[in-house]
Amino acid sequence: MRAAHVTQYGDPDEALEIVSVDPPEPGPGEVRVDVEAVALNHLDVFARKGHPGDEGDFPKRSGCDIAGVVGAVGTQVDEERIGDEVVVYPGVSCGDCEFCEIGEQTMCAEYEIIGENRPGGLADSVTVPAETLEPKPEPLDFVTAAAVPVTFTTAWRMIVGAGELRPAETALILGASGGVGNAALQIAERLGATIYATTSSERKADLLEQWADEIIDYTDTPHDKAVLDLTDGRGVDLVAEHVGEETWQKSINSLAMGGRMVVCGATSGADPDIDIRSIYQHHRQIRGAPMGNRTQFRDVLSLVASGELTPQIDRVLPLSDIAEGHRAIENREVVGKVVLKP
Numbered sequence: 001m002r003a004a005h006v007t008q009y010g011d012p013d014e015a016l017e018i019v020s021v022d023p024p025e026p027g028p029g030e031v032r033v034d035v036e037a038v039a040l041n042h043l044d045v046f047a048r049k050g051h052p053g054d055e056g057d058f059p060k061r062s063g064c065d066i067a068g069v070v071g072a073v074g075t076q077v078d079e080e081r082i083g084d085e086v087v088v089y090p091g092v093s094c095g096d097c098e099f100c101e102i103g104e105q106t107m108c109a110e111y112e113i114i115g116e117n118r119p120g121g122l123a124d125s126v127t128v129p130a131e132t133l134e135p136k137p138e139p140l141d142f143v144t145a146a147a148v149p150v151t152f153t154t155a156w157r158m159i160v161g162a163g164e165l166r167p168a169e170t171a172l173i174l175g176a177s178g179g180v181g182n183a184a185l186q187i188a189e190r191l192g193a194t195i196y197a198t199t200s201s202e203r204k205a206d207l208l209e210q211w212a213d214e215i216i217d218y219t220d221t222p223h224d225k226a227v228l229d230l231t232d233g234r235g236v237d238l239v240a241e242h243v244g245e246e247t248w249q250k251s252i253n254s255l256a257m258g259g260r261m262v263v264c265g266a267t268s269g270a271d272p273d274i275d276i277r278s279i280y281q282h283h284r285q286i287r288g289a290p291m292g293n294r295t296q297f298r299d300v301l302s303l304v305a306s307g308e309l310t311p312q313i314d315r316v317l318p319l320s321d322i323a324e325g326h327r328a329i330e331n332r333e334v335v336g337k338v339v340l341k342p
């Protein structure tokens with residue numbers, strides 16, 4: 001089968017390679033998913049460029065967002081599952097620790113991400129534990145289904161779970177054109193909150209207008225100044241932050257008294273230079289929000305299936321054009337998701 005491997009750190013053309021490898025055999029409790037669509041995330045860019053804590057053992061294969069058809073099953077898995085159309089929850093956990101017991105897979109000490117700690121779906125086939133499979137909702141095509149797991153599940157935790165955003169509140173969504181950002185924007189809009197969204201170009205701003213009350217082009221005005229101007233100096237109740245050190249202080253400054261900043265990522269770097277007084281003197285809180293749990297995944301999948309949330313598919317490419325997908329994400333050209341079809 002064909003697979004897209006990262007063979008070294010570097011630019012897409014030098015670091016990514018389409019290789020021919022033996023199809024994987026599902027082990028006990030596993031299935032082989034024949035991949036119909038796999039979405040890229042910023043995580044795929046980190047896999048190629050290096051990430052703090054990254055082992056750097058090559059080749060590696062990313063691809064966390066997988067939709068496809070069960071092609072084979074290992075022992076302990078019912079053969080009737082062959083042919084099932086599925087979407088994969090990207091988290092794997094032990095299943096019986098105190099956190100797994102309460103359904104918080106991402107808190108498990110053994111938590112792993114398919115496509116980060118295990119070989120991912122950028123291939124014709126991938127093996128995954130059978131318990132990660134969720135039936136693909138009938139109304140969704142494979143491309144749309146693949147655009148849901150990482151970004152929408154994370155955004156749901158940010159806005160609804162850890163963020164606890166309420167309809168009468170105000171929220172600032174950073175990078176609202178990106179995968180997580182656009183999902184967060186749609187979820188906050190659906191809740192009925194008043195939303196300010198940042199982006200970096202007029203083209204992207206035009207597309208985001210359908211969900212946001214106000215768009216902030218931070219290349220014109222720093223986002224804290226814009227938020228304070230738009231809210232008569234009050235600030236917002238919630239900031240959804242994933243950009244990191246470039247934006248943290250401004251995001252904190254954008255919070256109202258007692259406001260919450262939810263954090264799921266650090267695209268620009270994880271070492272912000274901040275004044276901690278800007279947190280405690282204003283009763284502000286910073287809350288961690290990594291990918292959502294299995295229940296949250298089911299919730300977003302259901303809302304996408306019913307048309308309440310709509311993943312934005314920026315482009316669909318063959319696996320062989322993976323380098324183009326990486327470049328588009330890295331150059332911040334994308335609104336929503338790049339999806340590859342092996």
Ligand SMILES: NC(=O)c1ccc[n+]([C@@H]2O[C@H](COP(=O)([O-])OP(=O)(O)OC[C@H]3O[C@@H](n4cnc5c(N)ncnc54)[C@H](OP(=O)(O)O)[C@@H]3O)[C@@H](O)[C@H]2O)c1
Binds near residue numbers: 043154178268334336
């Ligand atoms: N912990 C978790 O489980 C988890 C899950 C999902 C994502 N994440 C993290 O969340 C972050 C976003 O992921 P994503 O897949 O949504 O990324 P993405 O699709 O590439 O979107 C990132 C967006 O951020 C904006 N941005 C602002 N400053 C940026 C900068 N200095 N560099 C790059 N982009 C910048 C860009 O929009 P503008 O140019 O319009 O501002 C871009 O569209 C990543 O760090 C990712 O690792 C973590």
Ligand SMILES: [Zn+2]
Binds near residue numbers: 094095096099110
């Ligand atoms: Zn566990």
